[in-house]
Amino acid sequence: MADEGSPAPDSGRPLRVAVVGAGPAGIYTAEALTRRAPVPVTVDLIDRLPTPFGLVRHGIAPDHPKMRAIRDTLHRALDDPGVRFVGNVEVGTDVSLDELRTHVDAVVYTYGAALDRPLSVDGEDLPGSLAATDLVAWYCGHPDADLAKVEAALDGVRHAVVVGVGNVALDVARVLARAPQELEPTDMPQHVLDVLAATPVETVTVLGRRGPAQASFTTMELRELDGLEQATVLVDPADLELDAAAEERIAGNRNATRNLAVLRDWAGHRPEPGRVRLQLRFYRRPVRLLGADRVTGVEVERTAVDADGRAVGTGDYEVVPADLVVRSVGYRGQGLPGLPVDTRTGTVPNEDGRVLRDGARSAGEYVAGWIKRGPTGVVGTNKHDARETVASLLADAEAGVIVPSGDRDDLVRTLAARGAEPVLLEDWRAIDAAEVALGATRGRARTTMHDRAALLAAARAAARA
Numbered sequence: 001m002a003d004e005g006s007p008a009p010d011s012g013r014p015l016r017v018a019v020v021g022a023g024p025a026g027i028y029t030a031e032a033l034t035r036r037a038p039v040p041v042t043v044d045l046i047d048r049l050p051t052p053f054g055l056v057r058h059g060i061a062p063d064h065p066k067m068r069a070i071r072d073t074l075h076r077a078l079d080d081p082g083v084r085f086v087g088n089v090e091v092g093t094d095v096s097l098d099e100l101r102t103h104v105d106a107v108v109y110t111y112g113a114a115l116d117r118p119l120s121v122d123g124e125d126l127p128g129s130l131a132a133t134d135l136v137a138w139y140c141g142h143p144d145a146d147l148a149k150v151e152a153a154l155d156g157v158r159h160a161v162v163v164g165v166g167n168v169a170l171d172v173a174r175v176l177a178r179a180p181q182e183l184e185p186t187d188m189p190q191h192v193l194d195v196l197a198a199t200p201v202e203t204v205t206v207l208g209r210r211g212p213a214q215a216s217f218t219t220m221e222l223r224e225l226d227g228l229e230q231a232t233v234l235v236d237p238a239d240l241e242l243d244a245a246a247e248e249r250i251a252g253n254r255n256a257t258r259n260l261a262v263l264r265d266w267a268g269h270r271p272e273p274g275r276v277r278l279q280l281r282f283y284r285r286p287v288r289l290l291g292a293d294r295v296t297g298v299e300v301e302r303t304a305v306d307a308d309g310r311a312v313g314t315g316d317y318e319v320v321p322a323d324l325v326v327r328s329v330g331y332r333g334q335g336l337p338g339l340p341v342d343t344r345t346g347t348v349p350n351e352d353g354r355v356l357r358d359g360a361r362s363a364g365e366y367v368a369g370w371i372k373r374g375p376t377g378v379v380g381t382n383k384h385d386a387r388e389t390v391a392s393l394l395a396d397a398e399a400g401v402i403v404p405s406g407d408r409d410d411l412v413r414t415l416a417a418r419g420a421e422p423v424l425l426e427d428w429r430a431i432d433a434a435e436v437a438l439g440a441t442r443g444r445a446r447t448t449m450h451d452r453a454a455l456l457a458a459a460r461a462a463a464r465a
Helices: 024-036 072-077 098-105 132-140 147-154 167-176 189-195 217-226 246-248 255-265 380-400 411-417 424-442 452-464
Strands: 015-020 039-048 083-086 106-109 128-130 159-163 205-209 231-236 275-282 284-291 296-307 311-321 322-326 354-357 360-366
Touching: 015 024, 015 098, 015 311, 024 039, 024 072, 024 083, 024 380, 039 231, 072 083, 083 217, 083 411, 098 106, 106 189, 106 380, 128 147, 132 147, 132 189, 132 205, 132 322, 159 411, 167 205, 167 217, 167 275, 205 284, 205 311, 205 424, 217 255, 231 255, 284 311, 296 322, 296 424, 360 380
Parallel strands: 015 039, 015 106, 039 083, 106 360, 128 322, 159 205, 159 322, 205 275, 231 275
Antiparallel strands: 284 296, 296 311, 354 360
């Protein structure tokens, strides 16, 4: 698949940069480097998956086609002649960090924060307990999704509990509560659609340890819950009562004010026979998951929010029935072999995007995206973040901290010579076409191919054609 190499370098060659991670942060970084730099720059956009777009492909829920369509915008950066997509290459396995740096003049790490944060309660390891990262990877068709684990957890589920009140938690709750016919037009893999259609969900309960004013979901995501074909959103009016001090605290928070208005509109909803009960319950934190062979319930404690905005227990406990529990309480990053990560924040220590090793700047190493700042913001937040990092890199180039020094062996040729299979842009286009063709067989715009072997087979077929 890898027959595309860079031109032989000469004394006036461009600055070569490797960007590790082809999600939004990586693509925005590549775009800023090639389109805004005052000096010539070429970029190798490296990803361990055979496909680009990161969380846009494998994180945004498939029932949000307009949001997922941002990949059409991101694709324009891949078409830039100064950018080379190099997929199916794992830094730390296929190429070490030290070796990668011998091929380029600078490296920007943009590989995100893929690990979930645990609840750290008893019973969390029971079958039927999943991280949102596991479930989202499965329904988005991520090649590394644990199909057996997720599909065993979903088998026969009637009562699901989602812990967390961010947008990902609402995505999970919405997907579980949707009718099969609502999901059929999406690009979900067919096995995902089949499993969800066979899952007899009756209740989906979303738990927030603090009040609705502290929830981090957006109003747009929240409103969408009330438009599902077979679900009724239920809210306890008592959870929406705020004292004068609390009302004053949120007066300047437009998102919280809008969310409360929406929730109060729903407070009069009543359960309807034959429809999924989608319950939003606030001021409740899980203290343990119950069950022997698998989850059967969640013991929760009623909470109150103190003057500092923290959830404090009240000693009032109840059990919420559940045969599936999905935790969605945050993400954290991990290091690549040879790259430092602050275990407390889950980010690479940095200063304006410059990587810090033992407190000192590491020449030629940079970071952008979630692994730089933590899992905050929306897709577009990564554009400003990437530009800040690129500004630091270009300032270092102007100051002579990084320079196009000497001849560098081409990374793709080196990897191919040792038996690796880098997936380049034309290979990705073949995968893309194969997914569109697969979707057409069922009247969809696309069906995501989840299996890495199938993805690589599509790329190989194009290379042979």
